[in-house]
Amino acid sequence: MGKHTETLRRMGRTSTRGREGILRILEETSIPLSPKDIRERFPEPKPDTATVYRNLSLLSSLGLVRSVALHERCRRYEAAGEGIHRHRVVCRGCGRIEAFQVTTCHLAGIEADIRRRFGFKVTDHSLEFFGSCPECRKKEGAK
Ligand SMILES: [Zn+2]
Numbered sequence: 752m753g754k755h756t757e758t759l760r761r762m763g764r765t766s767t768r769g770r771e772g773i774l775r776i777l778e779e780t781s782i783p784l785s786p787k788d789i790r791e792r793f794p795e796p797k798p799d800t801a802t803v804y805r806n807l808s809l810l811s812s813l814g815l816v817r818s819v820a821l822h823e824r825c826r827r828y829e830a831a832g833e834g835i836h837r838h839r840v841v842c843r844g845c846g847r848i849e850a851f852q853v854t855t856c857h858l859a860g861i862e863a864d865i866r867r868r869f870g871f872k873v874t875d876h877s878l879e880f881f882g883s884c885p886e887c888r889k890k891e892g893a894k
């Protein structure tokens with residue numbers, strides 16, 4: 752039994768090809784993917800778009816994937832498993848995304864501050880930096 756099958760069963764959910772496929776695809780990539788990107792990476796026969804959306808919403812409600820808003824119309828998704836901790840930088844010009852693993856995240860102080868001010872226990876965060884990638888900077892005349 753694959754590890755995704757096991758995880759889904761543990762949560763009382765049936766493991767389907769669509770659900771497992773999404774988890775595998777998101778784990779294989781470091782940048783968050785749109786539902787369209789996810790569908791494109793599926794081997795044939797590809798699931799229909801509605802199925803991809805439905806499975807993404809189920810997997811987010813189970814906490815296995817997380818949706819990320821990167822100032823685009825469409826949301827992107829990434830794996831939300833334990834030990835996966837990434838920050839991202841997004842180019843405002845062309846939309847290029849780079850994600851980087853963070854070994855030491857320095858946001859513990861902010862999380863403590865949130866707890867003090869609002870009483871929230873923070874379990875997770877999503878951090879995006881926005882800017883211009885090297886190609887876009889070249890086009891802009893390297894500002
Ligand atoms: Zn760019």
Ligand SMILES: [Zn+2]
Nearest residue numbers: 853856858878
């Ligand atoms: Zn962090």
